[in-house]
Amino acid sequence: xxxxxxxxxxxxxxxxxxxxxxxxxxxxxxxxxxxxxxxxxxxxxxxxxxxxxxxxxxxxxx
Amino acid sequence: xxxxxxxxxxxxxxxxxxxxxxxxxxxxxxxxxxxxxxxxxxxxxxxxxxxxxxxxxxxxxxxxxxxxxxxxxxxxxxxxxxxxxxxxxxxxxxxxxxxxxxxxxxxxxxxxxxxxxxxxxxxxxxxxxxxxxxxxxxxxxxxxxxxxxxxxxxxxxxxxxxxxxxxxxxxxxxxxxxxxxxxxxxxxxxxxxxxxxxxxxxxxxxxxxxxxxxxxxxxxxxxxxxxxxxxxxxxxxxxxxxxxxxxxxxxxxxxxxxxxxxxxxxxxxxxxxxxxxxxxxxxxxxxxxxxxxxxxxxxxxxxxxxxxxxxxxxxxxxxxxxxxxxxxxxxxxxxxxxxxxxxxxxxxxxxxxxxxxxxxxxxxxxxxxxxxxxxxxxxxxxxxxxxxxxxxxxxxxxxxxxxxxxxxxxxxxxxxxxxxxxxxxxxxxxxxxxxxxxxxxxxxxxxxxxxxxxxxxxxxxxxxxxxxxxx
Numbered sequence: 255x256x257x258x259x260x261x262x263x264x265x266x267x268x269x270x271x272x273x274x275x276x277x278x279x280x281x282x283x284x285x286x287x288x289x290x291x292x293x294x295x296x297x298x299x300x301x302x303x304x305x306x307x308x309x310x311x312x313x314x315x316x
Numbered sequence: 317x318x319x320x321x322x323x324x325x326x327x328x329x330x331x332x333x334x335x336x337x338x339x340x341x342x343x344x345x346x347x348x349x350x351x352x353x354x355x356x357x358x359x360x361x362x363x364x365x366x367x368x369x370x371x372x373x374x375x376x377x378x379x380x381x382x383x384x385x386x387x388x389x390x391x392x393x394x395x396x397x398x399x400x401x402x403x404x405x406x407x408x409x410x411x412x413x414x415x416x417x418x419x420x421x422x423x424x425x426x427x428x429x430x431x432x433x434x435x436x437x438x439x440x441x442x443x444x445x446x447x448x449x450x451x452x453x454x455x456x457x458x459x460x461x462x463x464x465x466x467x468x469x470x471x472x473x474x475x476x477x478x479x480x481x482x483x484x485x486x487x488x489x490x491x492x493x494x495x496x497x498x499x500x501x502x503x504x505x506x507x508x509x510x511x512x513x514x515x516x517x518x519x520x521x522x523x524x525x526x527x528x529x530x531x532x533x534x535x536x537x538x539x540x541x542x543x544x545x546x547x548x549x550x551x552x553x554x555x556x557x558x559x560x561x562x563x564x565x566x567x568x569x570x571x572x573x574x575x576x577x578x579x580x581x582x583x584x585x586x587x588x589x590x591x592x593x594x595x596x597x598x599x600x601x602x603x604x605x606x607x608x609x610x611x612x613x614x615x616x617x618x619x620x621x622x623x624x625x626x627x628x629x630x631x632x633x634x635x636x637x638x639x640x641x642x643x644x645x646x647x648x649x650x651x652x653x654x655x656x657x658x659x660x661x662x663x664x665x666x667x668x669x670x671x672x673x674x675x676x677x678x679x680x681x682x683x684x685x686x687x688x689x690x691x692x693x694x695x696x697x698x699x700x701x702x703x704x705x706x707x708x709x710x711x712x713x714x715x716x717x718x719x720x721x722x723x724x725x726x727x728x729x730x731x732x733x734x735x736x737x738x739x740x741x742x743x744x745x746x747x748x749x750x751x752x753x754x755x756x757x758x759x760x761x762x763x764x765x766x767x768x769x770x771x772x773x774x775x776x777x778x779x780x781x782x783x784x785x786x787x
Contacts, residue, residue, distance in 0.1 A: 267664065273660055289719075294629075297623060297627065306678065
Protein backbone atom coordinates (compact mmCIF):
# COMPACT_ATOMS: atom_id res chain seq x y z
CA UNK A 255 0.00 0.00 0.00
CA UNK A 256 1.25 3.44 -0.79
CA UNK A 257 1.21 5.79 2.13
CA UNK A 258 -2.09 7.68 2.15
CA UNK A 259 -2.70 11.29 3.04
CA UNK A 260 -4.09 12.13 6.47
CA UNK A 261 -7.28 13.31 4.82
CA UNK A 262 -7.76 10.00 3.03
CA UNK A 263 -7.07 8.02 6.17
CA UNK A 264 -9.54 10.14 8.10
CA UNK A 265 -12.23 9.52 5.48
CA UNK A 266 -11.52 5.78 5.54
CA UNK A 267 -12.11 5.71 9.27
CA UNK A 268 -15.30 7.72 9.27
CA UNK A 269 -17.02 7.44 5.91
CA UNK A 270 -15.86 4.03 4.72
CA UNK A 271 -15.61 2.12 7.99
CA UNK A 272 -18.21 4.14 9.87
CA UNK A 273 -16.27 4.16 13.13
CA UNK A 274 -17.34 6.50 15.92
CA UNK A 275 -14.08 7.90 17.25
CA UNK A 276 -13.67 11.28 18.84
CA UNK A 277 -11.52 13.73 16.87
CA UNK A 278 -8.48 13.32 19.13
CA UNK A 279 -8.54 9.55 18.78
CA UNK A 280 -9.06 9.77 15.05
CA UNK A 281 -6.06 12.05 14.82
CA UNK A 282 -4.00 9.58 16.88
CA UNK A 283 -4.98 6.71 14.56
CA UNK A 284 -4.15 8.76 11.47
CA UNK A 285 -0.80 9.75 12.99
CA UNK A 286 0.06 6.14 13.85
CA UNK A 287 -0.70 4.91 10.32
CA UNK A 288 1.05 7.89 8.73
CA UNK A 289 4.18 7.13 10.74
CA UNK A 290 4.44 3.86 8.84
CA UNK A 291 4.33 5.70 5.51
CA UNK A 292 7.97 5.21 4.42
CA UNK A 293 7.89 1.50 5.31
CA UNK A 294 4.62 1.03 3.44
CA UNK A 295 6.03 2.86 0.45
CA UNK A 296 9.00 0.48 0.46
CA UNK A 297 6.62 -2.48 0.34
CA UNK A 298 4.66 -0.87 -2.47
CA UNK A 299 7.83 -0.66 -4.57
CA UNK A 300 8.55 -4.40 -4.41
CA UNK A 301 7.99 -6.56 -7.48
CA UNK A 302 5.22 -9.07 -6.81
CA UNK A 303 5.64 -11.11 -9.98
CA UNK A 304 5.25 -14.81 -9.36
CA UNK A 305 4.13 -14.39 -5.77
CA UNK A 306 0.80 -15.88 -4.71
CA UNK A 307 -0.61 -14.73 -1.40
CA UNK A 308 -0.09 -16.79 1.70
CA UNK A 309 -3.77 -17.41 2.41
CA UNK A 310 -4.75 -20.59 4.22
CA UNK A 311 -1.41 -20.43 5.98
CA UNK A 312 0.23 -23.72 6.84
CA UNK A 313 3.89 -23.82 7.54
CA UNK A 314 4.16 -27.27 5.96
CA UNK A 315 2.70 -25.88 2.74
CA UNK A 316 4.15 -22.37 2.77
CA UNK B 317 12.47 -30.42 51.42
CA UNK B 318 11.09 -27.18 52.89
CA UNK B 319 7.51 -26.67 51.74
CA UNK B 320 8.45 -23.22 50.45
CA UNK B 321 10.77 -24.80 47.86
CA UNK B 322 8.10 -26.99 46.33
CA UNK B 323 6.37 -24.47 44.07
CA UNK B 324 9.71 -23.25 42.71
CA UNK B 325 10.95 -26.64 41.57
CA UNK B 326 11.02 -27.21 37.86
CA UNK B 327 8.11 -29.06 36.30
CA UNK B 328 10.43 -32.01 35.58
CA UNK B 329 11.57 -32.12 39.22
CA UNK B 330 8.08 -31.99 40.70
CA UNK B 331 6.94 -34.60 38.17
CA UNK B 332 9.64 -36.97 39.43
CA UNK B 333 8.50 -36.43 43.03
CA UNK B 334 4.86 -36.99 42.07
CA UNK B 335 5.68 -40.16 40.17
CA UNK B 336 7.63 -41.56 43.14
CA UNK B 337 4.85 -40.37 45.46
CA UNK B 338 7.39 -38.40 47.50
CA UNK B 339 4.86 -35.57 47.34
CA UNK B 340 1.16 -35.72 46.59
CA UNK B 341 -0.75 -33.68 44.01
CA UNK B 342 -2.71 -32.14 46.88
CA UNK B 343 0.48 -30.96 48.62
CA UNK B 344 1.79 -29.54 45.37
CA UNK B 345 -1.48 -27.79 44.56
CA UNK B 346 -1.70 -26.32 48.07
CA UNK B 347 1.86 -25.05 47.79
CA UNK B 348 1.09 -23.34 44.50
CA UNK B 349 -2.13 -21.83 45.88
CA UNK B 350 -0.13 -20.49 48.86
CA UNK B 351 2.28 -18.94 46.39
CA UNK B 352 -0.61 -17.29 44.54
CA UNK B 353 -1.92 -15.94 47.85
CA UNK B 354 1.51 -14.50 48.59
CA UNK B 355 2.15 -12.86 45.22
CA UNK B 356 -1.00 -12.25 43.26
CA UNK B 357 -2.47 -9.35 45.24
CA UNK B 358 0.68 -7.42 44.42
CA UNK B 359 1.49 -8.58 40.89
CA UNK B 360 -1.96 -9.25 39.36
CA UNK B 361 -1.01 -12.36 37.42
CA UNK B 362 -4.41 -14.05 37.46
CA UNK B 363 -7.87 -13.02 36.32
CA UNK B 364 -9.40 -16.21 37.75
CA UNK B 365 -7.99 -18.58 40.37
CA UNK B 366 -9.63 -21.99 40.72
CA UNK B 367 -8.52 -22.99 44.22
CA UNK B 368 -11.33 -25.33 45.29
CA UNK B 369 -11.67 -26.93 41.87
CA UNK B 370 -7.90 -27.40 41.61
CA UNK B 371 -7.79 -29.09 45.02
CA UNK B 372 -10.70 -31.35 44.05
CA UNK B 373 -8.87 -32.27 40.84
CA UNK B 374 -5.69 -32.88 42.84
CA UNK B 375 -7.54 -35.34 45.10
CA UNK B 376 -8.82 -37.23 42.05
CA UNK B 377 -5.34 -37.32 40.56
CA UNK B 378 -3.90 -38.51 43.87
CA UNK B 379 -6.28 -41.46 43.89
CA UNK B 380 -5.39 -42.29 40.28
CA UNK B 381 -1.63 -42.19 40.91
CA UNK B 382 -2.00 -44.29 44.06
CA UNK B 383 -3.98 -46.79 42.03
CA UNK B 384 -1.06 -47.07 39.60
CA UNK B 385 -2.61 -45.03 36.81
CA UNK B 386 0.24 -42.54 36.40
CA UNK B 387 -0.07 -40.81 33.03
CA UNK B 388 3.21 -38.95 32.62
CA UNK B 389 5.11 -35.82 33.61
CA UNK B 390 2.13 -33.47 33.71
CA UNK B 391 0.03 -35.75 35.90
CA UNK B 392 -0.81 -33.85 39.07
CA UNK B 393 1.07 -30.71 38.02
CA UNK B 394 -0.67 -27.31 38.51
CA UNK B 395 -0.67 -25.23 35.33
CA UNK B 396 -2.33 -22.04 34.18
CA UNK B 397 -3.50 -20.70 30.83
CA UNK B 398 -3.87 -17.22 29.43
CA UNK B 399 -7.46 -16.02 29.71
CA UNK B 400 -7.75 -15.98 25.93
CA UNK B 401 -8.13 -19.77 25.95
CA UNK B 402 -11.67 -21.07 26.26
CA UNK B 403 -12.45 -23.14 29.33
CA UNK B 404 -15.79 -24.91 29.68
CA UNK B 405 -17.74 -23.52 32.62
CA UNK B 406 -14.99 -21.05 33.55
CA UNK B 407 -15.24 -17.42 32.50
CA UNK B 408 -12.93 -16.44 29.68
CA UNK B 409 -12.61 -12.67 29.62
CA UNK B 410 -9.94 -12.24 26.94
CA UNK B 411 -8.82 -9.39 29.19
CA UNK B 412 -11.78 -7.38 27.96
CA UNK B 413 -14.90 -5.69 29.26
CA UNK B 414 -16.81 -7.01 26.24
CA UNK B 415 -16.34 -10.65 27.26
CA UNK B 416 -16.11 -10.03 31.01
CA UNK B 417 -18.94 -12.47 31.74
CA UNK B 418 -18.36 -14.99 28.95
CA UNK B 419 -18.51 -18.57 30.16
CA UNK B 420 -17.77 -20.90 27.23
CA UNK B 421 -19.48 -24.27 27.09
CA UNK B 422 -16.52 -26.07 25.55
CA UNK B 423 -12.82 -26.37 26.26
CA UNK B 424 -10.15 -25.32 23.79
CA UNK B 425 -8.29 -28.30 22.36
CA UNK B 426 -5.18 -27.50 24.39
CA UNK B 427 -7.20 -27.54 27.61
CA UNK B 428 -8.51 -30.96 26.66
CA UNK B 429 -4.97 -32.15 26.04
CA UNK B 430 -3.82 -30.77 29.38
CA UNK B 431 -6.67 -32.63 31.08
CA UNK B 432 -5.82 -35.85 29.23
CA UNK B 433 -2.24 -35.50 30.48
CA UNK B 434 -3.58 -35.13 34.04
CA UNK B 435 -2.49 -31.50 34.54
CA UNK B 436 -4.41 -29.45 37.12
CA UNK B 437 -5.74 -26.10 35.90
CA UNK B 438 -5.05 -23.66 38.72
CA UNK B 439 -6.23 -20.49 37.02
CA UNK B 440 -6.53 -18.15 34.05
CA UNK B 441 -3.80 -15.58 33.62
CA UNK B 442 -3.87 -11.88 32.88
CA UNK B 443 -3.28 -10.46 29.41
CA UNK B 444 -3.34 -7.35 27.29
CA UNK B 445 -6.94 -6.71 26.18
CA UNK B 446 -7.77 -9.25 23.45
CA UNK B 447 -4.01 -9.96 23.28
CA UNK B 448 -3.60 -6.85 21.15
CA UNK B 449 -0.58 -5.21 22.75
CA UNK B 450 2.81 -6.07 24.26
CA UNK B 451 2.69 -4.15 27.56
CA UNK B 452 -0.08 -5.88 29.54
CA UNK B 453 -1.30 -2.48 30.66
CA UNK B 454 -4.99 -3.29 30.85
CA UNK B 455 -7.53 -0.57 31.67
CA UNK B 456 -10.21 -3.08 32.69
CA UNK B 457 -8.24 -5.26 35.10
CA UNK B 458 -5.21 -3.10 35.93
CA UNK B 459 -1.66 -3.82 34.85
CA UNK B 460 0.12 -7.03 35.64
CA UNK B 461 3.33 -6.13 37.44
CA UNK B 462 6.85 -7.34 36.91
CA UNK B 463 7.99 -9.78 39.61
CA UNK B 464 11.47 -8.22 39.67
CA UNK B 465 10.18 -4.67 40.07
CA UNK B 466 6.43 -4.12 40.43
CA UNK B 467 6.70 -0.62 38.99
CA UNK B 468 7.73 -2.14 35.67
CA UNK B 469 5.92 -3.95 32.88
CA UNK B 470 5.62 -7.70 32.60
CA UNK B 471 5.48 -7.45 28.85
CA UNK B 472 2.58 -8.97 27.03
CA UNK B 473 0.29 -9.95 25.84
CA UNK B 474 0.75 -13.08 28.00
CA UNK B 475 2.06 -11.04 30.95
CA UNK B 476 0.17 -12.92 33.65
CA UNK B 477 1.67 -16.19 32.45
CA UNK B 478 5.19 -14.76 32.76
CA UNK B 479 4.53 -13.64 36.33
CA UNK B 480 2.81 -16.90 37.29
CA UNK B 481 5.77 -18.99 36.21
CA UNK B 482 8.46 -16.65 37.59
CA UNK B 483 6.87 -16.62 41.04
CA UNK B 484 6.06 -20.32 41.37
CA UNK B 485 2.34 -19.78 40.88
CA UNK B 486 2.34 -22.37 38.05
CA UNK B 487 4.88 -24.92 36.82
CA UNK B 488 3.88 -24.05 33.25
CA UNK B 489 1.55 -21.52 31.72
CA UNK B 490 0.23 -21.34 28.19
CA UNK B 491 0.37 -18.03 26.39
CA UNK B 492 -0.35 -16.99 22.85
CA UNK B 493 2.03 -15.23 20.50
CA UNK B 494 1.03 -13.25 17.40
CA UNK B 495 3.92 -10.77 17.47
CA UNK B 496 5.97 -11.87 20.45
CA UNK B 497 3.39 -12.29 23.21
CA UNK B 498 4.95 -15.42 24.72
CA UNK B 499 8.60 -14.42 24.26
CA UNK B 500 8.35 -10.79 25.44
CA UNK B 501 6.90 -11.57 28.89
CA UNK B 502 9.28 -14.52 29.16
CA UNK B 503 12.22 -12.15 28.62
CA UNK B 504 10.91 -9.47 31.00
CA UNK B 505 9.95 -11.91 33.76
CA UNK B 506 13.08 -14.08 33.55
CA UNK B 507 11.50 -17.33 32.35
CA UNK B 508 11.58 -19.52 29.26
CA UNK B 509 9.00 -18.91 26.51
CA UNK B 510 8.53 -20.95 23.35
CA UNK B 511 6.59 -19.99 20.26
CA UNK B 512 6.51 -23.25 18.35
CA UNK B 513 5.99 -23.62 14.61
CA UNK B 514 2.66 -22.34 13.30
CA UNK B 515 0.23 -25.26 13.42
CA UNK B 516 2.19 -27.29 15.97
CA UNK B 517 -0.22 -26.55 18.87
CA UNK B 518 -3.92 -26.30 18.07
CA UNK B 519 -5.49 -22.86 18.34
CA UNK B 520 -9.03 -24.25 18.31
CA UNK B 521 -10.90 -22.52 21.10
CA UNK B 522 -8.45 -19.64 21.43
CA UNK B 523 -9.96 -16.23 20.72
CA UNK B 524 -8.27 -15.02 17.52
CA UNK B 525 -6.16 -11.91 17.07
CA UNK B 526 -4.48 -12.51 13.72
CA UNK B 527 -5.42 -15.91 12.33
CA UNK B 528 -2.36 -16.28 10.15
CA UNK B 529 0.07 -15.27 12.91
CA UNK B 530 -1.51 -16.70 16.07
CA UNK B 531 0.46 -19.35 17.92
CA UNK B 532 0.04 -20.92 21.37
CA UNK B 533 3.11 -21.81 23.40
CA UNK B 534 4.42 -22.60 26.87
CA UNK B 535 6.12 -20.38 29.44
CA UNK B 536 8.14 -22.41 31.94
CA UNK B 537 11.10 -22.08 34.30
CA UNK B 538 13.39 -24.36 32.27
CA UNK B 539 13.83 -25.38 28.66
CA UNK B 540 13.27 -29.04 29.58
CA UNK B 541 9.90 -28.03 31.04
CA UNK B 542 9.00 -26.27 27.79
CA UNK B 543 9.80 -29.51 25.93
CA UNK B 544 7.59 -31.54 28.29
CA UNK B 545 4.70 -29.11 27.94
CA UNK B 546 5.02 -28.88 24.17
CA UNK B 547 4.98 -32.68 23.99
CA UNK B 548 1.63 -32.83 25.73
CA UNK B 549 0.00 -30.18 23.55
CA UNK B 550 1.48 -30.72 20.08
CA UNK B 551 -0.22 -32.60 17.29
CA UNK B 552 -2.79 -32.39 14.53
CA UNK B 553 -6.24 -31.10 15.37
CA UNK B 554 -8.95 -31.13 12.70
CA UNK B 555 -10.73 -28.33 14.59
CA UNK B 556 -7.91 -25.88 13.74
CA UNK B 557 -7.66 -25.10 10.01
CA UNK B 558 -4.00 -24.14 10.47
CA UNK B 559 -3.07 -27.31 12.33
CA UNK B 560 -0.21 -29.33 10.90
CA UNK B 561 -0.02 -33.05 10.19
CA UNK B 562 3.75 -33.07 10.63
CA UNK B 563 4.87 -35.90 12.91
CA UNK B 564 5.54 -34.87 16.50
CA UNK B 565 9.03 -35.93 17.61
CA UNK B 566 10.14 -36.58 21.17
CA UNK B 567 11.16 -33.05 22.18
CA UNK B 568 13.02 -34.12 25.33
CA UNK B 569 15.19 -36.82 23.79
CA UNK B 570 17.82 -34.63 22.10
CA UNK B 571 18.00 -31.90 24.73
CA UNK B 572 21.36 -32.96 26.12
CA UNK B 573 23.08 -33.49 22.75
CA UNK B 574 25.00 -30.22 23.07
CA UNK B 575 25.84 -27.75 20.32
CA UNK B 576 29.07 -29.22 18.99
CA UNK B 577 28.94 -28.95 15.22
CA UNK B 578 25.86 -26.72 15.17
CA UNK B 579 26.07 -23.56 13.07
CA UNK B 580 24.91 -20.59 15.12
CA UNK B 581 23.79 -17.71 12.94
CA UNK B 582 24.14 -14.20 14.31
CA UNK B 583 22.41 -11.61 12.12
CA UNK B 584 24.68 -8.80 11.05
CA UNK B 585 22.05 -6.09 11.08
CA UNK B 586 18.52 -5.20 12.21
CA UNK B 587 18.55 -7.37 15.36
CA UNK B 588 21.34 -5.23 16.88
CA UNK B 589 20.17 -1.81 15.74
CA UNK B 590 18.79 0.28 18.60
CA UNK B 591 19.34 -2.32 21.33
CA UNK B 592 20.18 -1.39 24.91
CA UNK B 593 23.94 -2.00 25.37
CA UNK B 594 23.40 -4.11 28.49
CA UNK B 595 20.99 -6.35 26.58
CA UNK B 596 23.28 -6.61 23.56
CA UNK B 597 26.25 -7.36 25.82
CA UNK B 598 24.46 -10.17 27.66
CA UNK B 599 23.29 -11.76 24.41
CA UNK B 600 26.78 -11.52 22.87
CA UNK B 601 28.14 -13.23 25.99
CA UNK B 602 25.54 -15.98 25.60
CA UNK B 603 26.70 -16.51 22.01
CA UNK B 604 30.27 -16.78 23.29
CA UNK B 605 29.20 -19.41 25.84
CA UNK B 606 27.67 -21.50 23.05
CA UNK B 607 30.78 -21.09 20.91
CA UNK B 608 32.85 -22.25 23.87
CA UNK B 609 30.75 -25.42 23.90
CA UNK B 610 31.60 -26.26 20.31
CA UNK B 611 29.06 -24.34 18.28
CA UNK B 612 30.44 -22.48 15.29
CA UNK B 613 29.25 -18.94 14.91
CA UNK B 614 28.62 -17.35 11.54
CA UNK B 615 27.47 -13.90 10.66
CA UNK B 616 24.37 -13.97 8.50
CA UNK B 617 22.35 -11.34 6.66
CA UNK B 618 18.57 -11.13 6.69
CA UNK B 619 17.82 -7.63 5.44
CA UNK B 620 14.17 -8.37 4.77
CA UNK B 621 13.60 -8.69 8.53
CA UNK B 622 13.38 -4.90 8.52
CA UNK B 623 10.09 -5.12 6.60
CA UNK B 624 8.41 -7.17 9.34
CA UNK B 625 6.71 -4.27 11.06
CA UNK B 626 5.01 -2.93 7.94
CA UNK B 627 4.02 -6.40 6.74
CA UNK B 628 2.65 -7.29 10.12
CA UNK B 629 0.77 -3.99 10.36
CA UNK B 630 -1.08 -4.83 7.15
CA UNK B 631 -1.73 -8.48 7.98
CA UNK B 632 -2.49 -8.24 11.68
CA UNK B 633 -4.30 -4.95 11.23
CA UNK B 634 -6.68 -6.34 8.63
CA UNK B 635 -7.23 -9.65 10.40
CA UNK B 636 -7.81 -8.10 13.83
CA UNK B 637 -10.18 -5.50 12.36
CA UNK B 638 -12.12 -8.31 10.72
CA UNK B 639 -12.45 -10.10 14.08
CA UNK B 640 -13.58 -6.97 15.93
CA UNK B 641 -15.35 -4.89 13.28
CA UNK B 642 -18.86 -5.33 14.59
CA UNK B 643 -18.05 -4.60 18.24
CA UNK B 644 -15.83 -1.71 17.22
CA UNK B 645 -18.74 -0.08 15.41
CA UNK B 646 -21.45 -0.93 17.92
CA UNK B 647 -19.68 -0.53 21.27
CA UNK B 648 -16.34 1.23 20.79
CA UNK B 649 -16.53 2.63 24.32
CA UNK B 650 -16.11 -0.88 25.72
CA UNK B 651 -12.54 -1.13 24.46
CA UNK B 652 -9.58 0.45 26.19
CA UNK B 653 -8.21 3.44 24.26
CA UNK B 654 -5.00 1.77 23.06
CA UNK B 655 -6.70 -1.32 21.68
CA UNK B 656 -9.56 0.72 20.19
CA UNK B 657 -7.06 2.87 18.33
CA UNK B 658 -4.97 -0.08 17.23
CA UNK B 659 -8.06 -1.85 15.90
CA UNK B 660 -9.20 1.29 14.11
CA UNK B 661 -5.90 1.41 12.23
CA UNK B 662 -7.07 -1.78 10.53
CA UNK B 663 -9.94 0.13 8.93
CA UNK B 664 -7.42 1.92 6.72
CA UNK B 665 -6.19 -1.31 5.12
CA UNK B 666 -7.82 -2.28 1.83
CA UNK B 667 -8.18 -5.83 0.55
CA UNK B 668 -5.51 -5.12 -2.05
CA UNK B 669 -3.12 -3.95 0.69
CA UNK B 670 -3.72 -7.12 2.66
CA UNK B 671 -3.13 -9.34 -0.36
CA UNK B 672 0.00 -7.44 -1.33
CA UNK B 673 1.33 -8.08 2.17
CA UNK B 674 0.44 -11.76 2.01
CA UNK B 675 2.20 -12.04 -1.36
CA UNK B 676 5.30 -10.35 -0.01
CA UNK B 677 5.09 -12.57 3.04
CA UNK B 678 5.88 -15.52 0.79
CA UNK B 679 9.13 -13.81 -0.18
CA UNK B 680 9.75 -12.97 3.48
CA UNK B 681 9.37 -16.66 4.42
CA UNK B 682 11.68 -17.72 1.61
CA UNK B 683 14.25 -15.17 2.69
CA UNK B 684 14.47 -16.68 6.19
CA UNK B 685 14.49 -20.21 4.78
CA UNK B 686 17.53 -19.18 2.70
CA UNK B 687 19.31 -17.83 5.79
CA UNK B 688 18.55 -21.03 7.70
CA UNK B 689 20.18 -23.07 4.95
CA UNK B 690 23.49 -21.53 6.03
CA UNK B 691 23.01 -22.02 9.76
CA UNK B 692 20.99 -24.17 12.15
CA UNK B 693 19.60 -21.44 14.40
CA UNK B 694 19.62 -17.65 14.68
CA UNK B 695 20.65 -16.03 17.96
CA UNK B 696 19.35 -12.55 18.76
CA UNK B 697 18.11 -10.52 21.70
CA UNK B 698 14.43 -11.26 22.41
CA UNK B 699 13.56 -7.64 23.16
CA UNK B 700 15.77 -4.56 22.64
CA UNK B 701 15.35 -3.46 26.27
CA UNK B 702 14.55 -4.84 29.70
CA UNK B 703 11.19 -4.24 31.35
CA UNK B 704 10.23 -0.55 31.02
CA UNK B 705 8.48 1.36 33.76
CA UNK B 706 4.69 1.15 33.64
CA UNK B 707 4.22 4.76 32.62
CA UNK B 708 6.69 4.76 29.72
CA UNK B 709 5.05 5.02 26.30
CA UNK B 710 8.07 5.56 24.08
CA UNK B 711 11.75 4.65 23.98
CA UNK B 712 14.33 7.26 23.15
CA UNK B 713 17.23 6.06 20.99
CA UNK B 714 20.13 8.25 19.88
CA UNK B 715 18.59 8.84 16.45
CA UNK B 716 14.86 8.39 16.99
CA UNK B 717 11.93 7.98 19.32
CA UNK B 718 10.17 4.63 19.03
CA UNK B 719 6.69 3.75 20.28
CA UNK B 720 6.71 1.17 23.05
CA UNK B 721 4.60 -1.26 21.05
CA UNK B 722 6.90 -1.08 18.04
CA UNK B 723 10.02 -1.44 20.17
CA UNK B 724 8.88 -4.39 22.25
CA UNK B 725 7.78 -6.45 19.25
CA UNK B 726 10.56 -5.40 16.87
CA UNK B 727 12.76 -8.49 17.25
CA UNK B 728 10.08 -11.13 17.81
CA UNK B 729 7.57 -10.21 15.09
CA UNK B 730 9.60 -11.51 12.11
CA UNK B 731 9.12 -15.09 13.32
CA UNK B 732 5.35 -14.75 13.49
CA UNK B 733 5.31 -13.86 9.82
CA UNK B 734 7.46 -16.88 9.00
CA UNK B 735 5.63 -19.20 11.40
CA UNK B 736 8.96 -20.67 12.49
CA UNK B 737 9.86 -21.64 16.07
CA UNK B 738 11.52 -19.16 18.41
CA UNK B 739 12.48 -19.54 22.05
CA UNK B 740 13.36 -16.95 24.68
CA UNK B 741 15.79 -18.12 27.37
CA UNK B 742 17.02 -15.98 30.29
CA UNK B 743 20.62 -14.94 29.66
CA UNK B 744 21.44 -12.74 32.62
CA UNK B 745 20.40 -9.69 34.58
CA UNK B 746 21.15 -6.02 34.23
CA UNK B 747 23.07 -4.22 36.93
CA UNK B 748 19.65 -3.05 38.12
CA UNK B 749 18.46 -6.64 38.55
CA UNK B 750 16.17 -7.00 35.52
CA UNK B 751 16.19 -10.18 33.42
CA UNK B 752 17.43 -10.29 29.82
CA UNK B 753 16.26 -12.72 27.14
CA UNK B 754 18.19 -14.56 24.43
CA UNK B 755 16.07 -15.46 21.38
CA UNK B 756 16.87 -18.71 19.56
CA UNK B 757 15.03 -19.10 16.26
CA UNK B 758 15.06 -22.17 14.04
CA UNK B 759 13.60 -23.89 10.99
CA UNK B 760 9.95 -24.81 10.63
CA UNK B 761 9.09 -27.87 12.74
CA UNK B 762 12.60 -28.00 14.17
CA UNK B 763 11.70 -27.04 17.71
CA UNK B 764 14.01 -29.86 18.80
CA UNK B 765 17.15 -27.99 17.72
CA UNK B 766 15.93 -24.70 19.19
CA UNK B 767 15.22 -26.42 22.51
CA UNK B 768 18.56 -28.25 22.38
CA UNK B 769 20.48 -24.98 21.99
CA UNK B 770 18.43 -23.35 24.74
CA UNK B 771 18.93 -26.25 27.13
CA UNK B 772 22.67 -26.37 26.45
CA UNK B 773 23.02 -22.66 27.11
CA UNK B 774 20.86 -22.78 30.23
CA UNK B 775 23.00 -25.53 31.76
CA UNK B 776 26.30 -23.96 30.81
CA UNK B 777 25.42 -20.44 31.96
CA UNK B 778 24.50 -21.54 35.49
CA UNK B 779 23.30 -18.25 36.82
CA UNK B 780 23.13 -18.00 40.56
CA UNK B 781 19.55 -18.99 41.35
CA UNK B 782 17.46 -15.88 41.82
CA UNK B 783 13.74 -15.81 42.34
CA UNK B 784 11.42 -12.87 42.88
CA UNK B 785 10.78 -12.17 46.55
CA UNK B 786 7.54 -11.46 48.34
CA UNK B 787 7.47 -7.98 49.78
